[in-house]
Amino acid sequence: MSSQALAGALADERRRAVFAAIVLGAGDIPAVVSRTGLSARDAATAVRRLTDVGVLTDDGTGLRVDGERLRDFARAGGPPAPAPAADPRETILRTFLRDGALTRLPAQRGRRRVLLEHITERSFTPGVRYPERAVDEALRRWCEGGEADHVTLRRYLIDDRLLARDHGVYWRP
The missing domain is CATH 1.10.10 (Arc Repressor Mutant, subunit A)
Known part of the structure; x- marks a missing residue:
């Protein structure tokens, strides 16, 4: 996972709400909908996007944050230094x-x-x-x-x- 992919995945407010709900124990789409107040479609779209970039996994027992991938990302040095300011x-x-x-x-x-x-x-x-x-x-x-x-x-x-x-x-x- 690149820093851009992670930032892009968490840049949207709905995806952050879904991420937080899953961190706090929501294990499926109905639980995410219940905790976030999002529509089922928005919640499912956010889950799919977060799963695609590798932040979430669905291991058969429910949705969970892939902590190992996040740790690997942190060990890799995180995001690169910001580019020099453009005009x-x-x-x-x-x-x-x-x-x-x-x-x-x-x-x-x-x-x-x-x-x-x-x-x-x-x-x-x-x-x-x-x-x-x-x-x-x-x-x-x-x-x-x-x-x-x-x-x-x-x-x-x-x-x-x-x-x-x-x-x-x-x-x-």
């Missing part, structure tokens, strides 16, 4: 952009500003005046397949003064 701007862009499209808008203002600056730099030339229809068309391309819509994106660009507007004409100051 925070690039990290933000990788998080919120997929294949050149916006997946969602960050709630945190600083992250949203980084994303909006990126979109503005790639969509609008400074000093050029754009009719609202052209702005909407440019922003729709960024929003295809994501949770954000072009109207909200346009509003944020205006609010953050990355675009200026006067009587339906927009420009990048």
Whole structure:
């Protein structure tokens, strides 16, 4: 088991709840459901994922944590040292952009500003005046397949003064 597999297996809240329930004695799916309050489907999915990475075993007498595998993992040195920090701007862009499209808008203002600056730099030339229809068309391309819509994106660009507007004409100051 790699450190990434272990971290991935326990990254989900439901899988952690299932893991804890089994550590505390739940030996089958109905007992896990009872202790966690999860649906049977969610509990079974979590058990399958934890079993696939080797954290849990089902030895015929019930579900149990594979303590030996966890000890082997601990003896191997645990997770590797963290990689050097990447450029925070690039990290933000990788998080919120997929294949050149916006997946969602960050709630945190600083992250949203980084994303909006990126979109503005790639969509609008400074000093050029754009009719609202052209702005909407440019922003729709960024929003295809994501949770954000072009109207909200346009509003944020205006609010953050990355675009200026006067009587339906927009420009990048």
